Amino acid sequence: MASIFTLHHNTDSPMESVHKRKKGSLVKPSSSSLFALLSHQQNLHYFLLFFLALFSRVLVWGIAFVSNYIIEDYDSSVDLILPTFSKSFIQAILKRTMVAFVRWDAFYFMHVAEEGYVYEQEFAFFPMLPVLMRGLSDSVFRPLQIFFDRKLLLALSGILISNLAFALAAVALYHLSYSIFKKEKFALISALCFCITPSCMFMSSMYTESLFALFSFVGMDLYVHKHFWSAAVVWALGTSTRSNGITYAGFFIFDLCIKNRTKSSRVYMAQVAKAVGLSIVTMLGMMSFQLYGYVSYCVNQNDPRPWCEYRIPSIYSFVQEEYWNCGFLRYYEWKQIPNFLLAAPMVILSLSGIWCYAAHDWFRFFSVGIKDRTSSKRYEGPYPVKTTKEHQHVRKAMNARPVMLSPIRRISANTNPPKTAALEGLFYTDALLPFIYLWGVLLAYCTLAMHIQVITRFFSCMPTVYWFAAHVLVQDPKHHEMSIRLVLFYFITYGLTGIVLFSNFLPPA
Numbered sequence: 001m002a003s004i005f006t007l008h009h010n011t012d013s014p015m016e017s018v019h020k021r022k023k024g025s026l027v028k029p030s031s032s033s034l035f036a037l038l039s040h041q042q043n044l045h046y047f048l049l050f051f052l053a054l055f056s057r058v059l060v061w062g063i064a065f066v067s068n069y070i071i072e073d074y075d076s077s078v079d080l081i082l083p084t085f086s087k088s089f090i091q092a093i094l095k096r097t098m099v100a101f102v103r104w105d106a107f108y109f110m111h112v113a114e115e116g117y118v119y120e121q122e123f124a125f126f127p128m129l130p131v132l133m134r135g136l137s138d139s140v141f142r143p144l145q146i147f148f149d150r151k152l153l154l155a156l157s158g159i160l161i162s163n164l165a166f167a168l169a170a171v172a173l174y175h176l177s178y179s180i181f182k183k184e185k186f187a188l189i190s191a192l193c194f195c196i197t198p199s200c201m202f203m204s205s206m207y208t209e210s211l212f213a214l215f216s217f218v219g220m221d222l223y224v225h226k227h228f229w230s231a232a233v234v235w236a237l238g239t240s241t242r243s244n245g246i247t248y249a250g251f252f253i254f255d256l257c258i259k260n261r262t263k264s265s266r267v268y269m270a271q272v273a274k275a276v277g278l279s280i281v282t283m284l285g286m287m288s289f290q291l292y293g294y295v296s297y298c299v300n301q302n303d304p305r306p307w308c309e310y311r312i313p314s315i316y317s318f319v320q321e322e323y324w325n326c327g328f329l330r331y332y333e334w335k336q337i338p339n340f341l342l343a344a345p346m347v348i349l350s351l352s353g354i355w356c357y358a359a360h361d362w363f364r365f366f367s368v369g370i371k372d373r374t375s376s377k378r379y380e381g382p383y384p385v386k387t388t389k390e391h392q393h394v395r396k397a398m399n400a401r402p403v404m405l406s407p408i409r410r411i412s413a414n415t416n417p418p419k420t421a422a423l424e425g426l427f428y429t430d431a432l433l434p435f436i437y438l439w440g441v442l443l444a445y446c447t448l449a450m451h452i453q454v455i456t457r458f459f460s461c462m463p464t465v466y467w468f469a470a471h472v473l474v475q476d477p478k479h480h481e482m483s484i485r486l487v488l489f490y491f492i493t494y495g496l497t498g499i500v501l502f503s504n505f506l507p508p509a
Contacts, residue, residue, distance in 0.1 A: 045184065046171050049191050053170035056195045057163045060204045063496065064100040064503035071504045081107055082151055091148050094156065100503035101159050106206035109133070113154050120305070121323040123293050123315045128241040128285070129208050133157040158206035166203045166210040170194050172217035173463060177470075179224050181426045189470040190463070197466075198346065198494040199457035201502040212242045213461040220463065223251050224431070228274075232281035240285030243316060244458070247438060249279035254434045258368050290314050328449050339453040342508055343446075345490045346456050346465075350443045353468035357436050360428045369433045427471035432464070439464045453508040456494070 081102055082095055102110070108122055113130035117123060136157040137150065144153060170191050177187035194213075197203060203210045215238035222231035232252070238245035256275040262268050293315030298308035307318035320326040331339075358365040439462055446455040459465050472480065472487045501507070 045174060045188060049170050049174050049188070049195075050167050052192075053167040053195050054163070056200070057166060057204050060200055060499055061097075061100075063499045064201065064204075065097060067500045068100040068503045071500070073505045081110055082149075082155065088147055091152060094148065095152060098152070098155050098159060101205040102155055103205065103502055103505050106155075106158070109158060109206050109208075110151065110154055113137075113158070114151065117293075117296070120297070120315070121319055123289075124319045124324065126208065126239075126241050126243065126286075126289060128237065129158065129161065129206075129211055132161050132211075133206075136161065155206060159204070162206060162210045163204055165214045169210060169214040169217055172214060172221060173466065176217050176221040176224065176463060177467065179221055180429065180431050183423060183426060186423050186426050186470055186474065189473055190466045193466040193469040193473075193491065196491050196495055197460055198491055199460045199498065200495040201499045202457040203460060205502065207457070208241050209457050209460045212238055212245065215241060215245070216248070216461040217463065219248060220251075220435075223255075228252060228255075228278055229281070232278045235282045236284045238285065239283055240289065242461075243286060244442065244461075246283050246286055247441060249282045250438060250441075251434050252278040252282070254368075254437070258370070261370075286316075290316060324451070326450055331450070331452055336452070339451070339508060343452040343455045345494060346459055347443070347447060347452075349465065349468065349487075349490070350439060350459065353464060353471075354436060354440050354443070356468070356471075357428060357432065364430070364433065365436075368437075369430060423474040424471070424476075427467060432467070435464050435467075438462075456498075 082099065105125065108125045109130050111118070112122055112125060112127070113133040117127075133154050134157075137153045141148075141153045141157060148156075173194050174187045174191040177190045178184060181187060199209060203213075215234055219231045219234040219238060222228075222234060231248075235245055235248045238248065252275045256271040256278075260271065262271070290313075294308070294313055297305045297315065298313060301308075305315075305318070307313055307315060310318075325331075442459070442462070443455075446452065446458055450458070469487050469491065472483050475484065477484060
């Protein structure tokens with residue numbers, strides 16, 4: 001992350017450095033001055049996104065506060081969590097401003113941060129956020145315990161961590177998007193889509209979504225730049241935050257075992273060994289947590305729990321199945337139809353994005369990116385054409401080949417492409433292939449083995465959601481007005497509705 005936020009200081013402004021005169025004539029811009037100009041522009045984007053993301057959190061808080069003030073809470077359980085008495089008038093005000101964010105799963109994170117893992121069902125919630133909450137409360141906010149109750153300071157710590165992590169995640173997504181697509185406009189639109197994500201209320205509350213999104217995006221950016229070991233360490237922090245972080249090990253398997261296979265068996269075995277090592281590091285967070293659960297309930301216990309005898313004694317898997325009824329097709333009941341309808345927009349958006357990408361090149365999709373080197377040149381998206389002749393060849397190839405249309409996007413075969421054409425094709429780059437596979441795997445898991453309504457916040461860490469949304473938004477409005485309206489309507493309306501429902505303790509959660 002250091003490279004993202006580093007400022008480049010210079011006595012002259014970037015424009016002055018580029019246009020500085022010498023002996024009455026303009027000096028040709030050097031590579032260093034051009035780099036300074038580019039760095040200055042990118043730093044402005046970083047700061048703009050950071051404060052814009054924070055401002056979006058302030059708006060979320062304002063809407064939540066007003067709706068909680070107007071509408072009576074569906075459940076008053078928050079009084080069991082936050083102190084009912086007030087040490088001071090300031091504490092009463094602080095409680096009133098935060099009460100809308102202490103809902104549902106936040107109760108578990110509060111209890112774990114305060115007391116540790118006391119009950120078995122609490123092992124469904126990973127330790128990273130509670131550890132950070134306790135650390136912040138007992139260090140930076142420790143002097144405030146004279147004026148505020150410790151529970152209130154824990155809640156304040158959790159909310160601040162989530163909102164700060166959200167702002168940093170927006171910047172990290174911009175940096176990741178720019179690293180892949182090399183287009184500032186597309187990267188900015190993707191990050192702005194993240195700022196209005198449909199799960200915006202969960203990103204501001206005492207939940208792990210924002211923190212996990214930060215670890216996800218930073219790790220992905222390191223992976224894209226081939227810093228595999230650094231990415232694995234960051235994702236290890238992610239697997240200490242949410243369980244689905246273990247799927248990121250698939251990036252190393254894809255890159256080292258599939259994409260870059262070599263004819264030398266010796267080199268290939270070294271790559272496989274490296275992929276295994278990187279995968280183990282990535283899973284360290286979750287494995288350590290499972291080991292802690294095993295020691296707590298299975299070692300030197302007179303009456304060990306049933307899951308201790310399993311072939312893979314995972315307390316997390318047992319808790320999800322026993323207390324939350326998660327499992328293959330367990331959620332497929334008639335009474336759950338409303339929850340399936342609530343999840344339908346994200347499911348449709350995800351299916352459309354995967355279909356759109358796959359239909360652009362079925363061979364690439366089903367061959368796991370392994371291409372015949374002797375095959376003819378194909379359009380690959382974000383890479384700029386070098387000559388007019390090459391551009392005509394690409395457009396001719398696109399017009400000649402049959403294209404299967406997605407429900408969201410229709411590829412326009414126009415011999416005179418509009419100005420937005422440079423952005424329209426970015427989504428189809430080969431670099432997105434492992435991200436698309438991850439999207440598909442998690443989509444299948446969500447729809448078959450999870451509480452389906454959770455998919456909206458579960459996918460808050462998926463950059464492909466925001467890349468596909470940006471892909472739709474940069475289309476020519478004359479031909480894709482309905483698609484653009486649908487995406488904006490879903491992001492804004494679903495987000496606003498979620499704020500009102502969550503802040504008043506109403507489902508879904």
